[in-house]
Amino acid sequence: MLEELVGESTSVNLNGKVVELPVVTGSEGEKGLDVSQLRKESGYITLDPAYGNTGACESSICFIDGEKGILRYWGIPIEQLAEKSSFIETTYLLLYGKLPSQQELTQLSQRISKNLTIPDLVKKLYSNFSDETHPMALLSAVVSALSGYDKKQSSLEQSEVDIDETSIRLIGQFPAIAAAIYRKKIGKEFIEPDPKATYTENLVRMMFGETDLEKQITPEAIEALDMLLILHADHEQNCSTSAVQLVGSSRTNLYASIAAGIAALWGPWHGGANQDVMVMLQKIKDSGGDVQKYVEIAKDKNSKVRLSGFGHRVYKTFDPRAKVIKSVCDKVLEKMGVNNPLLEIAKELEQTALQDEYFIQRKLYPNVDFYSGIIYKAIGIPTDMFTVMFAMGRLPGWIAHWKEMLTSKPSRIGRPRQIYVGPTKTDYTPVDQRS
């Protein structure tokens, strides 16, 4: 039974034993009960499947207010970063906790430009995967394999400088890793990066160079891609960032931790949704464009179908990122002279769902994945590469939280408890005595 909130702590009476629970208040007024001593003092643990009510840590990197649709990186609103910043500048912000001076930004760009390519042996790795392998499987495998080029296999052996070096190297290599996946898909050779090009220009160049698509990539498309990377760069304790932190807490290396994050992001309920949205919109189009029919299917629990790109654990109103992406969709498509009927279907689907009691009652709104695929597709990125783009954007956020976990006090291995509900003590019976 919870007694009165007394000052900055409360107490809970468990079978006559009163346990003090300190109240933790965040800089935006969020309140939490610190239960870190609960088991030691009472033998009780808390139970919260899928961690909907559980804070894993205190963090300064990203703030989300799900009721108000607020998202900030180190206090800076995502709308301002999307409009005014660049992905590399936002990367600096996430990694070092402040916007860079011009000199710091130039230095970071130069450090990244020195790390744009991947070892020849890693390039050979791609040819050993079947053409059916999903790009996210290849991405996770290649990132993990890059640990073989870092002498220190555990973060315990690495100094802060080592970790910073490894972080910048991986961020620099990511466009080449992603582009090489695409080049393998289309059966073309790897294109070496151009150190004079910007990060996003290089990505586009290494993917589409020497193909017909290269001509259609306009400066607006590159700007839109850079904005998408900013919008995907961080999102506090989401599934994949939590995976990166949990795996990293065992003191394995950054590559292994990021490979785990990539694997988690792949899932259709997480970053894989951006690919599923396009599949869903195409399915609606191919079956005659009956949006209402699809919404009904998504409401039917037995269908096991969900409206991809809709709903969120934290946002109970519009995902601010979805608002930004939707607002630039029309402009990017018009500038690129691309007409994608799926955009109109997406808008109709959104309107239909937002007026439907099922979605209203559950506060299900479009999330970051609902419109992003429209822009990726307009640029020429194939659907199964969408989540690779999400991972590229999220990389600095994953690294920032991985570093924050390692330097937090105390920084222990992540190891949740459980409530056991299986059979009580049962003796072994020889096989000839079993029924």
Ligand code: SDX
């Ligand atoms: C991302 O966490 C992050 O920050 C993630 C992310 C990031 O930047 O890292 O924002 C990126 O992953 C965005 C989400 C992308 N995923 C999708 O678009 C997949 C579709 N959405 C859902 O599967 C779902 O909404 C989740 C996974 C996103 C959130 O799931 P929750 O919070 O666990 O909600 P839930 O499964 O408990 O659903 C609550 C109710 C259920 O119905 P009831 O049991 O109450 O009757 O809402 C229903 C669900 O069936 N529901 C949906 C739905 N999403 C939830 N019904 C139909 N379509 C949907 N999309």
